Structure formats: C-alpha cells, structure tokens
Amino acid sequence: MASLLLPLRANANYKLFLIEFLAVFLWVTSTLFAYFLTATPLLHSLSPSIRSLHPAYVFYSLLVALMAIWEIFGLALGSTFNPCVTISLTLAGETAPIHAIVVIFAQFLAHIAAAFVVRICANILHKDIDGIFHPPQPHKHISYSKAVVIEALITALLCVVALSLKHIFHEKATFKKWSLMTMLVVAVLDVAGEWTGGCMNPAMSFALAVLEGHWAAHSVYWVGPMVGAVVAACMYNNILRTRRRGIRERMRARKDRAATKKI
Numbered sequence: 001m002a003s004l005l006l007p008l009r010a011n012a013n014y015k016l017f018l019i020e021f022l023a024v025f026l027w028v029t030s031t032l033f034a035y036f037l038t039a040t041p042l043l044h045s046l047s048p049s050i051r052s053l054h055p056a057y058v059f060y061s062l063l064v065a066l067m068a069i070w071e072i073f074g075l076a077l078g079s080t081f082n083p084c085v086t087i088s089l090t091l092a093g094e095t096a097p098i099h100a101i102v103v104i105f106a107q108f109l110a111h112i113a114a115a116f117v118v119r120i121c122a123n124i125l126h127k128d129i130d131g132i133f134h135p136p137q138p139h140k141h142i143s144y145s146k147a148v149v150i151e152a153l154i155t156a157l158l159c160v161v162a163l164s165l166k167h168i169f170h171e172k173a174t175f176k177k178w179s180l181m182t183m184l185v186v187a188v189l190d191v192a193g194e195w196t197g198g199c200m201n202p203a204m205s206f207a208l209a210v211l212e213g214h215w216a217a218h219s220v221y222w223v224g225p226m227v228g229a230v231v232a233a234c235m236y237n238n239i240l241r242t243r244r245r246g247i248r249e250r251m252r253a254r255k256d257r258a259a260t261k262k263i
Contacts, residue, residue: 013102020106023079028114028204036122036132080162082201083107084229088159091233111207119211135208136197138217147196147217151224152231154188155200159232200225 080086083104090100119133138147161184192198199205205221208214 013098016099017102017106020079020103021110024081024107024110025114027079027081028111028207029118032115032118032133033121036118036126081107082158083203084155084200084225085159085162087226087229088163088233088236091230092163092236094163108203108206111201111203112210115207115211131212133208133211135205135212135214135218136199136221138197138220139195142195144217144220147220148224148227150192150196151199151220152228154192154198155225155228156232156235157228158184158188158200159229160235163232163236196220196224200228202226 080089080103086095086100086103086107089095090097095103115133122132138144142150161181165181188200189198199221202222202225205218209218
C-alpha cells in the first residue's frame with residue numbers, strides 16, 4: 001500500500017511545485033517589469049504626460065495594474081508567493097512541512113528565473129540598464145540592527161494578515177483578499193521603502209543579488225523577514241487563534257443556553 005501511495009504523493013508535490021512556480025514567476029515578472037518601466041525613460045517616451053507625475057505613484061499604479069491579474073490568479077490557486085508567508089503558515093500548522101519545502105523551493109526558483117527573464121527583455125528594450133535591478137539596501141543613515149527590526153516588523157504584519165485571510169474572508173473571495181494584500185504592500189512600500197526598500201521577501205532580495213552580483217547588507221533581508229515570519233506565527237497561534245476559539249466557544253454556549261430555554 002505504501003508503494004502505491006508514493007507515486008501519488010510525488011505527483012501531488014510535482015503539481016504543487018508547478019502551480020507555485022507559475023504563479024510566483026508571473027507575479028515577480030510583473031513587479032520587476034513595472035519597476036523597469038518607471039526606472040527608465042521608456043514609459044515617458046510612450047506618454048510624455050507621465051513626466052509630471054511622481055515616479056513612486058507611477059510605480060504603484062503600474063504595480064497594481066500589472067500584478068492584479070497574476071496575483072488574483074495565484075491566490076485563487078492557493079499560492080503564497082513569499083517564503084516568509086509559507087514559513088508562517090507552516091509554523092501555525094496551516095501547511096504540511098513537506099509541502100512548505102516544495103513551495104519554498106518553487107518560490108526561490110521562480111524569483112531567480114523571473115529576474116533573469118526581465119533582465120533579458122529589459123536589455124532588448126533599453127540598452128542602459130546597469131544598476132536598475134539593484135537588490136534592496138538599507139538607508140545609509142540607519143544601522144544594521146534597525147534595518148533588521150524594520151524588515152522584521154513589516155514582514156510580521158504581512159504574515160499576520162496573510163494568516164488571518166481565511167478568517168476574514170470567504171474561501172472564494174479572491175478579489176477581496178487581493179485588495180487587502182495589495183493595499184498593505186503599497187502602504188508598507190510607501191512607509192518603509194525609504195529605509196530598507198520594504199522587501200519582506202528573502203527570495204526577491206536573493207534573486208536580485210544573484211542577478212547583479214551585489215551582496216552588501218544582504219543578510220538584513222534574510223534575518224529580518226525570517227524573524228518576522230516566526231513572530232507572526234507565534235502571534236497567530238497564541239493570540240488571534242486563541243481569541244477566535246474563545247469567541248466561537250462563547251457563541252456556542254449562548255446558542256446552547258437559548259436552545260435550553262426554548263425547551
């Protein structure tokens with residue numbers, strides 16, 4: 001019986017890997033392409049009126065527009081996109097460890113593949129792209145420890161929201177989930193982007209570091225997000241989940257009392 005189950009498990013993991021790889025690849029490609037368009041004169045040459053807009057607002061608009069279809073597609077398939085979110089889900093008992101390993105492997109490969117594909121396309125569209133896809137770096141006026149704390153805090157916020165999505169929305173409310181996550185990411189980028197880049201994603205920082213060969217302060221974008229993922233899982237298990245269980249028990253007790261009174 002065990003020998004019959006092994007091929008089934010292998011096929012399930014293979015399907016999981018392909019789904020995650022495709023969803024993340026499309027998401028990362030959209031993100032990096034939006035950044036490329038706002039970091040070069042290419043978009044301005046297509047529409048001169050865009051020059052009057054702040055580059056950050058143009059980037060956020062493109063990011064939301066390009067990411068929308070792919071992120072909704074990924075959420076519908078159950079993709080987590082970010083290794084830190086996957087780690088939080090695993091520590092919270094929402095994902096099996098073996099599935100988490102497959103998903104994280106797919107996420108890292110997809111980030112690297114997407115970074116190189118966008119780099120090749122960018123070379124074709126615009127010759128001078130040196131340093132455009134530079135990996136995130138902490139601001140020169142903040143210390144290493146402060147950068148780690150910032151990345152940990154914003155990643156913890158992201159992971160807590162991701163863990164709570166199934167309790168906030170119906171399972172098939174993909175658009176609402178996307179809207180909440182997108183607003184959160186844009187808000188974090190706007191607030192923390194100046195200080196650390198608001199990465200929250202070791203796979204993205206690793207892919208860009210591999211692409212550009214630049215590893216300065218790279219550990220910030222591993223240590224901070226990983227700590228944030230663990231903190232988020234602890235908060236979810238010990239506060240949010242416990243509180244929700246208590247609310248459910250109180251509601252059940254009220255229903256039981258009401259039913260008893262009727263009798």
